[in-house]
Amino acid sequence: MTLKSYSSFLILCGKSENGRLVVQIDNAKLAADDFRTKYQTELSLRQLVESDINGLRRILDELTLCKSDLEAQVESLKQELLCLKQNHEEEVNTLRCQLGDRLNVEVDAAPTVDLNRVLNETRCQYEALVETNRREVEEWFTTQTEELNKQVVSSSEQLQSCQAEIIELRRTVNALEIELQAQHNLRNSLENTLTESEARYSSQLSQVQCLITNVESQLGEIRADLERQNQEYQVLLDIRARLECEINTYRGLLESEDCKLPCNPCATTNACDKPIGPCVTNPCVTRSRCGPCNTFGC
Template sequence: MASKYYAQTISSGSVKGLGGPAGGLARIAAVHSGSSCRVPSLAFGSRSIPSSSMKLGPGKLMQCLNDRLASYLERVRCLEQENARLENKIHEWYECQSPYVCTDFQSHYKIIEELQHQVMRTENSRLVLEIDNARLAGDDFRTKYETELALRQSVDADINGLRRILDELTLCRADLEAQLESLKEEHLCLRKNHEEVSVKVNVEVDAAPSCDLNKTLDEIRSQYESLAEKNRRDVETWYTSKVELNQQVISSGEELQTCQSEIIELRHNIQTLEIDLDAQLNMKNALECTLQETEARYGTQLAQLQNLISNIEGQLADLRCDMERQSHEYKILLDVKTRLESEIATYRRLLEGEDYKYVYSEWITKKIRTITEEIKDGKVISSREQVQHVTL
């Protein structure tokens, strides 16, 4: 916290006397002088008109007044030059600082905020749309994956069922082959028995010719024919079942190959879908990274703009404080000028009325005014003023 002190000394000298047309008062106005304005002190305590001079003749008194008037005119000229110099400095400072003072940044701030909101809304809308599209695509791929997985499971179940059927058919084929072998062996045994019986019959015929061989042979022939017919039908039935079994095995093999090709195709589809899903996930991660980078970049830009705004506001506050200070100094100088002009007018009236008699009484009063201002960050927080009157 900075404090700035302005001390002003006000000295007033008054001359009262009788004279003039109205017999009124002739009074020298008070003059203010401030140390901050860099003007010479105009206190009259040491330069007042002594009482011994007033006792002299009018010529001496006029000479004294002329001397004082000349000194006051010299001071007025110095003050006018100082005032002109300060006004030139103020104008130069205003010309140098005019871009900062005259520029209205509120409209620019509003435009910047609107553009930032528009950019944020556009980016957010685009990113939300892309995220929704990615989410919908991921849901579609997930649905397709679940459908294909269910289809694959059903195909695997069908393949397992066909494998069980194939195993059962293989077992049936093995049983039928075993039955065929047993039937072949039985057929061979029957043939051997038939040959043996034929040999025995021949032997018996030779040994016992008394029997009716034709009838016996007919009976045996009919028995063997019926047995052969039965075996033939059994073999045909077995062969037909065997052929049907082979056809079923062939058709099952074709179906198995078809199912295997479908399984391979489904595996390729699943791999393709997994690749697409990975690509969509990577794209989603990339979009999220882009969103974070965009937010970070715009956050940095916003912070920079905030810092710039804070700096400009600080400069504006400093400029406002300097303007107030210089305005205060200018008012003080203007007050000094006004009072000097008033004194000049008073002296002119005194010069015009030099042929009158004066009886005066003199007193000197000094007025000291102290102004204390507390300034923080270029802004005036508080101001205090103390006034002291001293009579000399």
């Protein structure tokens, strides 16, 4: 793996890690918003329940006052009943006294009517009327008391259920607050991790960038050296080509000069008499015969 590919791999790793952290932060924000919405909903529901409880408490207070008024009315009716009984007894005693005196007079005169029977009938009528009134009052009081007790029991049950709902809502709110705080802590931790990762990868990226810059400068120097060596090589190739051309030219000249020399039956000869040219450093070269005309080769 080259340095450039390794740096690209590190950059891709950093980008993927940053993307993953950003996604986690977004998910944490969405979860926090969801919990905040749930908290607001539960809070509004709690406020509604508290308002209902306050209304029920007012109704309970009104029922308590109504019960107190009814009890006071019952007491007043009892007092009135006692007063009626006393008045009735007083009237009965008065009538008895009056009828007793009249009875004595009438007995003296001429007893014709049974006053005891009349008094008993009158007393029975009054007692029946009083008993009827008493039963009606007792029935009315019992009915009102039962209705009031039913209302009190229903209000107490509603109050207990509302209190249980409030306790449950408080527990839910506490749990949501704890979870929201945990999500805030998680978000802060992820943000700190993201900041540290960005700083770390930024430092590594700076180091890799410096290393890439150094390598690129070295590659530039190497490329310049290669170009310079290539130019020198081209120059050397040109020089070689020119030298080969000159050598071929001199060889042709030497061959043409050798062809002009007279034939000699000797197997070898010493070509030391005539100079070859400026490029021949050894004036005496032993050459062998060549060609069909027995000339000397180079």
